Amino acid sequence: MNELLVFMCDGAPVRGEIVSIGTAWQAVLERRNDPAPVRKILGDFVGAATLLTASLKFDGTLIIQAQSSGPIQLLVVECRSDLSMRATVKLSVDPDDIAPEASLGELLDANHTGRLVITLDPADREPGQAPYQGIVALQEHRGTGIKPVSSAAEAIALYMKNSEQLDTRIWLSSNETHIGGLLLQRLPDSGGHAHLDPQVAAEGWSRIQTLGETITDEELLTLPPSTILRRLFLEESAENGVRSFPPRPIRFSCRCSRSKVADILRMLGEEEVQSILAEQGLVETTCDFCAKPYRFDAVDCQQVFKTDLLSDATRPPSRGH
Numbered sequence: 031m032n033e034l035l036v037f038m039c040d041g042a043p044v045r046g047e048i049v050s051i052g053t054a055w056q057a058v059l060e061r062r063n064d065p066a067p068v069r070k071i072l073g074d075f076v077g078a079a080t081l082l083t084a085s086l087k088f089d090g091t092l093i094i095q096a097q098s099s100g101p102i103q104l105l106v107v108e109c110r111s112d113l114s115m116r117a118t119v120k121l122s123v124d125p126d127d128i129a130p131e132a133s134l135g136e137l138l139d140a141n142h143t144g145r146l147v148i149t150l151d152p153a154d155r156e157p158g159q160a161p162y163q164g165i166v167a168l169q170e171h172r173g174t175g176i177k178p179v180s181s182a183a184e185a186i187a188l189y190m191k192n193s194e195q196l197d198t199r200i201w202l203s204s205n206e207t208h209i210g211g212l213l214l215q216r217l218p219d220s221g222g223h224a225h226l227d228p229q230v231a232a233e234g235w236s237r238i239q240t241l242g243e244t245i246t247d248e249e250l251l252t253l254p255p256s257t258i259l260r261r262l263f264l265e266e267s268a269e270n271g272v273r274s275f276p277p278r279p280i281r282f283s284c285r286c287s288r289s290k291v292a293d294i295l296r297m298l299g300e301e302e303v304q305s306i307l308a309e310q311g312l313v314e315t316t317c318d319f320c321a322k323p324y325r326f327d328a329v330d331c332q333q334v335f336k337t338d339l340l341s342d343a344t345r346p347p348s349r350g351h
């Protein structure tokens with residue numbers, strides 16, 4: 031089961047999404063060897079990335095990055111508009127040193143350095159135009175105290191509060207084999223739901239949230255989205271109508287390639303690459319997302335820098351004198 035279901039409520043200005051990911055999540059995990067509490071955080075963020083991507087109004091890529099001074103140094107989840115995704119984590123400590131019950135705050139907000147960066151990169155972005163990026167600290171300042179966020183859902187909620195105009199609620203759950211998530215978004219009162227009286231609209235949003243709050247981790251992790259939708263919104267469905275769209279498939283997919291690794295080698299520079307060759311006889315690297323190995327021997331490396339010269343020569347001459 032790897033699918034995402036979008037639904038709309040007729041009696042409330044609400045758009046919702048339910049996601050369930052099984053084998054696509056297992057495909058991420060089988061390439062990695064992260065300790066349990068890290069897997070849990072990664073799983074929740076993968077669920078969040080698919081839910082947020084499905085609510086984008088353009089074609090492109092959504093990237094969630096969580097960064098801190100440790101033990102999770104960097105966590106990256108990328109999801110494209112077609113709901114293909116990949117994910118990776120970089121630890122700054124030995125995986126064996128991470129306690130089985132370590133919290134998100136301990137892993138991602140050491141010394142209150144944690145931050146969440148969400149990047150929206152439209153497919154048709156003009157060269158030179160920067161992608162949209164929002165950043166939020168992974169702590170809440172309450173009075174004189176600083177409290178680290180306790181879950182990925184809370185981190186996303188904090189981000190939404192800081193950057194979105196639309197009210198959004200999100201529930202996430204993940205384990206060794208499955209990820210489940212629910213997202214509710216309040217649509218503007220004007221627009222598609224212009225027929226709703228403002229008070230009816232406000233009551234509707236509050237009613238749908240109350241129904242959403244009854245979702246359990248068990249349901250999110252074991253039931254298909256269509257069953258969750260029926261269970262949660264049975265009454266709403268009978269009285270006002272809840273419409274769902276055909277489920278969308280989610281898959282694991284990595285976009286790494288030999289030519290992208292060659293680009294990295296060019297960035298390192300010929301001198302650096304030659305010194306690695308001299309030392310190890312081979313330049314070897316592994317994709318952080320899918321663990322695919324890439325090997326470049328002396329002849330391959332020569333090729334890499336030869337192509338660089340060629341592309342230099344084909345660059346248009348700079349204008350002016």
Ligand SMILES: [Zn+2]
Binds near residue numbers: 285286318321322
């Ligand atoms: Zn890869």
